[in-house]
Amino acid sequence: MKKHILLGYCSLAFCTLVSAQNKSVNFKKIKELGGIEEYLYQPNGMNVLLLQDNASPVATVQIVYRVGSKHEVLGNTGSTHLLEHLMFKGTPSFNKKNGNTITDVLQNTGAQLNATTWYDRTNYFETLPSDKIELALQIEADRMRNSLLLKEDKEAEMTVVRNEFERGENNPNSLLDKEIWASAYIAHPYHHSTIGWKSDIENAPIEVLRNFYNTYYWPDNATLTIIGDFKKDNVFDLIEKYFGKITKAPNAMPQPYTQEPQQYGARKIVVRKPGELGVINKAYKIPGALHEDLPALNILGEIIGSGPSAILNKTFVDSRLGIYTYASATNFKEVGLFTIGVGFPTSSKHEDIDAKISEVVAKIQKEGVTQDEVNRVVAKISAQTILARDGSGVIASELNEAIAAGDWTDYVTGVDRLKKVTPADVLRVAQKYLVEDQSTTGYFIPKQSGNQNQDTAKANNFIPENGPFYYRHSEDGHVHEESESAVSSEQKNTTEIAYDDTIIEKTASAYKREKVSAIDVISVKTSAKDFVTVAASISLGNYANEGKNNMIPSLTASMLSKGTTLNDKFKFSEKLQKLGVNLSVNASTFKINIGFKCLKKDLDQVITLLAEELRNPLFDAKEFENLKQQFIGNTQQDLNDPGERGSIALSQAIYPKANPNYSLSVEDYIANIKNASLDEVKAFHKKYFGSASMHLVIVGDTEGSNLNASLKKSFKNWNGGVVENMKFEEAVKSNSKTEVLTIPEKPSAELFIGQYTGLKRTDADYIPFYIANYTLGAGFAGRLMQTVRDNDGLTYSISSGLGGNITTGGYWFVNASFNPALFQKGLDATKVQVDKWVKDGITATELENKKTNLIGSFKVGMSTTSGMARTILSFVERGLEPNYIEQYPKDIEKVTLQQVNDAVKKYIQLDKMIIIKAGSLDKDGNPLK
Template identity: 90%
Template sequence: MKKYIFLGYCSLAFCTLISAQNKLVNFKKIKELGGIEEYLYQPNGMNILLLQDNASPVATVQIVYRVGSKHEVLGNTGSTHLLEHLMFKGTPTFIKSNKGSITDVLQNTGAQLNATTWYDRTNYYETLPSDKIELALQIEADRMRNSLLLKEDKEAEMTVVRNEFERGENNPNSLLDKEIWASAYIAHPYHHSTIGWKSDIENAPIEVLRNFYNTYYWPDNATLTIIGDFKKENVLELIEKYFGKITKAPNAMPQPYTEEPEQYGARKIVVKKPGELGVVNKAYKIPGALHEDLPALNILGQIIGSGPSAILNKTFVDTQMGIYAYASATNFKEVGLFTIGVGFPTTSKHEDIDAKISEVIAKIQKEGVTQDEVNLVVAKISAQTILGRDGSGVIASELNEAIASGDWTDFVTGVDRLKKVTPANVLRVAQKYLVEDQSTTGYFIPKQTGSQSQDATQVNNFMPEKEPFYYRHPEDEHSHEKTSSEILTQNSNASEITFDENVIEKTASAFKREKVAGIDVVSVKTSAKDFVTVAASISLGNFVNETKNPMISSLTASMLSKGTTLNDKFKFSEKLQKLGVNLSVNASTTKINIGFKCLKKDLDQVIVLLAEELRMPLFDQKEFENLKQQFTGNIQQSLNDPGERGGIALSQAIYPKGNPNYSLSVEEDLANIKNATLEEVKAFHKKYFGTNSMHLVIVGDTEGANLNASLKKSFKNWNGGVNETIKAEETSKAAAKTEVITIAEKPSAELFIGQYTGLKRADVDYIPFYIANYTLGAGFAGRLMQTVRDNDGLTYSISSRMGGNITTGGYWFVNASFNPNLFQKGLDATMVQVDKWVKDGITATELEHKKSNLIGSFKVGMSTTSGMARTILSFVERGLEPSYIDQYPKDIEKATLREVNDAIKKYIQLDKMIIIKSGSLDKEGNPLK
């Protein structure tokens, strides 16, 4: 009998094995590198990349189509991007009348989702709890061939994309970049920007988009990537289940074959629009990403333009000729540009800046670079490559670009290619490619305007984005300062995040909290390997209420990186670069924020450097004057930014001057910068820097990192700082008001609607109101996005948020962008939704979905050491224990429908709305003629 049972068991196991093998026979393994396995699904030719990491219950599912804006022809530019938008409109299965829209279904799991289009590819992705992988695969397979692509959806989405285009036209650097590419590449399809020409966006027929879809959206033109927590056999079975029904493309997919003709001399373009800074960009033609010369060009870009020791910074910023300077090489599949850019005050001449850039290039071409400079860049990128791969979503993003470049293995081998670069290689590529006759130079010549308001906390963000991706939905661009403690309170697209029991290593020492050298230290060991993330802060107490010059806090924090009494800024920066560490120290008017990520083996060295920067700043007078010019130049740029000016006008309408949430005008900021003295900076540092209110959270591979020993050694006998609660007088709700801020030549205007609520994070009504607001204006699934954007097609971005310092009385506001000709229509449509929200509240179904969304996002948010560190820091700053992680989802879950709807009526009065209109509108709010 026993023998019979044993044989029966063996027979069952054998049959199960055979069954599993039969299911996987269609998957041909191509190769494995760096832990990534590549498979070919033979029935339809789809590529598959699998990177298994079961440390956290989160996974990213991504599908990359090898079609981008380079596949477009004259008349249908922007089609790839517009089609990307329509791919979210649904299928017969995933539509509101059936299972719900794609965004609804995914967001209700807590997923982070989006899509991007670029020159060589289009990708769709979702990072979500790993038990929802099947849902993601079902959706991606379904929309690969079953997207509805309805004419009425296209008509609504066209105006959304047009508004995205208009927002880009508001930005001088984006505008100049577009013009340079169009001039540098006159034949190659990189000539036109990914978002396309405006007339094509407006006029492309739905038939063109359907044809594009039916030509390129096939499995043999796609790479499916799954990263994170899964079992290989399970996901391969799911791939077979959902993608096995889809055949290969019925026809060959057309590929661009146009080659760029030879350039017979330098080209120059000039853009004149309202602005405050001049810009000169010089761009040189270079080959594609996999060309043997690209690693040397990438290193050249770093040596010329990255960090305090960079040649451009020494040449322009340190001499006060420029506000910022950078250099970079694109890494596109076919061709690209090596760009050198300088932004500068209007006191300098474009021709002088242009000539100086040419001098820098000539010197490089004559003298070359040193082995030490090459080694420094390679060491920096090597470390940052490891540190940057923190979470499945980041890895998916990097793999996406490697796939687009033509070889996913470059994600693994890219650093090895860099390590082979010699100074001779760098000299050779500088001489070969940085040739004047092969250059295109762009001048942005500003037409200056009058002054208005600006948020002083943004003064360090003066570097332009070098590669503006076109996302389906942008990050929040105009919210006020988002410190770690305000992720929940100010960003409608982010939720307060917490641990899952599988993320943290559940030992007795999972959370360690103790005083070390006077610092409140929380240490959390996770499954991260070989690196840690540190987030820290120092409270400024009532500085904002007591100071005559609120710019001093930001100026002081920025001065810390300008050298110490032990190392000048060049030596100090080089020490950090060798470790691949970006040590961030910045300040608002309420606290100093500190953060870095480093390899575990380097933690002691980084702590030594952190202590040196915080405790022993050099405070050089020349550096201080230089910094003041940079601050001034950056603040001046906001004069032509409808979002900045509108946001500040809203704060000034809600709060009295002197309140921590009140924003000063540009005139006041400029005067404060001009009048700031180094003595004030030194006095601020002496009073506020210290351990009295310092919190530090370290997350990651903390075992054996010896943080405590490092802190005791480096921060011994460091006293000082304040430990006091910020004071703010209760503000009464302001009367209803409408204000127009006129800024000429801005094709996209900004709307702000808001009012004072007085809510503090500790209030019992906070979470109910947060859920209510989340329902109205959070992400794709918020009412505002689904109506004003998706149904009406009036805006690219609309959201509602909770603003203000979390320990003082906050405020609520809606922000949206509209074409000036559609502004009143957009305002009316927005107010319809706000009115309905206030009068009728939210539904029981919405409450259930939002709770599921918020709680599901815990796993996703905690899948990175950075997210975990910032969240724990926000808890301890508020006087909570890290264990609040376990309580927060319970607080969300226990909120009742009555509490949520009562909170809306309690804090929002329709007759007290403050409305700010900012952009190319006249005093009546009508479009400028």
């Protein structure tokens, strides 16, 4: 009997071994590079990329389909993008009828999920706790072949996508880009933008989308990428389990073969619409991403267009001819454009700016560039390539573009290609491709200037990728800079499971907090390799309510990068460029924000440069006048922006002028910029810049970074700053009010609904109300998105949020965009959901889902050095300890349903709603004729 048992056991083991071997045989290893392993899943031809990193319990699952808008033909432009939207509508296993939609199920694990469409590819991805990888694979395999693609879903989603199209039409640069591509490429399918032509979006039959899906959505047209915390054998088993049932495509997949004909002369297009700045975009035809000339073109773009030392910046911005400039080369698979752009005041003539751009190009083609310029760009990109690998989601995104370009290994070898570029190569490609006869020049000519105080009526009862790049994303509302802590920024579009301490145990050793040169320093070691992220801030105390010019903080912070007493702005920026560091110093009226990411080995150099910038600004008078012009030009654009105008109007309706949350009109902002003096900037710097209230958080590979020694050396005897509480006039709940801001020729209008709550982040009701609001309007799983967008198809983006500086009493708001013809219908649908939310509250099931959503997404957010640094900084700014990271999920977990629903009724009164309508609407809120 024992013998039989043993034989049985051996047979079982043998079967298991054979099974394992069969699975292993199914995965043919193709290559390994940079830690990434490529496999071919032989049963159906699917490519698999694996990058294992078990330091943090988070992973990203991504599937890239090698189909994009270039595969479309006349009549079905935009089909790839519209199909991408429909892929979230469900399968027989995951759908709204079953109560388990794809977005709900994933977000209830803490996942950050999305999808994007572009010319060469479409991708779907989710970053989530690593113990949920199986769910992600199950969903991606399911919708690869089992998506429902129902006609009723397409009809509702069509208007959503149309609103996305309309939002792009609101933006002068997006509109100009679209027109340039359509003119530059008349035959190649890059001719039409990814979102498609409006008539195709409106009229594409569901049969066209189903045919597109059944043609291209197959495993042998896909690359599955898994990055992060996993075991390879387990992943192989799961791929076999879920993708093993799917066969190769039954037919050959059609590929575009149209080649662009010879261009026999320069082309020019003109766009005339309301706006505040003139824009010229000059574009030259170039080859695809893997062509041998692309590295040199990429370096040329950096030299021409990036940073204070860039040729365009010196030619246009420093001379006050332009407000902003840019230059870059696209990296698409087949062909592309090298673009040079300038935005400039209407006092300049388009023809003069155009001629000046041609002079710049001619000079480069004659004189070339220097070895030092090439070296700086290569050093910058080399460092930034390492710094960008902060979290599995970022790596997946970069791999996505390399896959689309035709070779994923370019993600690893791209820097090596750049390092081989010589100045002679840059000169050669400038002469070869920046040819006038191969150019397309676009002029955006503003038809008229906006005016915030005209065309405004109150009811009686009274807020560049090159080429259009369209994401399917949820914009979580227009939240003012101070509205939510960095915790909230890590909670967007996300969800899970009971929180566990592995996030701390596996990513951070301990929080070291100490005073260094009078600066409050918090250091956290994580599993990041060779780099650190620094987030810091300096409080401005009561400045926001002292009645002073509110533009002085921003102007002062911006002047810091315009040179120091030790290095002019060119030398200073070049030092940073060589280190690949973007040193950010900006300010609101509440605080100065400081941030950077750098290689650990360079930390001492970066701290030295930071101290130099903060302590010894040059404050050059000419630079100050140049900066004011740039500020004015950029601010003027808000006159024609329905979102900005609507947001300002909402804050003005809620807060008194003496409250720091009150927003000035665009004209008042411009007046403040004009009136600002350099003496005011110097006085502000002298008083507020110092260590008195400075917090600095460093997260990452901190061991051996010698941060303290660097700070002591560079910030010795740095005095100044203020420690004071903010004084302000409290807002009070006002009566209901409706205001219309008329802005002509805007195909997408903005709705704001809101009211004052007075909630502060320290209030006991804050987290219950935050959860309530999250249920209503945060992410794809919020009620507003699931009803007004998904069911009714009335908007691309709708959300609710908490706004204002929440140390002084915040407000609640809803923000959505609608076609003017659908505006009233959208408003009515929104009000139905808000009314239901206030009167009935949320359900116990919703509460549990949102708790797991918030806790799980917090866990995912803490897997990056940037997420952790910003979050800890937000805690210490409020007087909390860094280890509140461990308490925050517990505070979420203990909230009761009664507390949530009581908070909604306590802070929201339906009869006191403020409604702002901004866009192409008349005084009664009807579409302009």
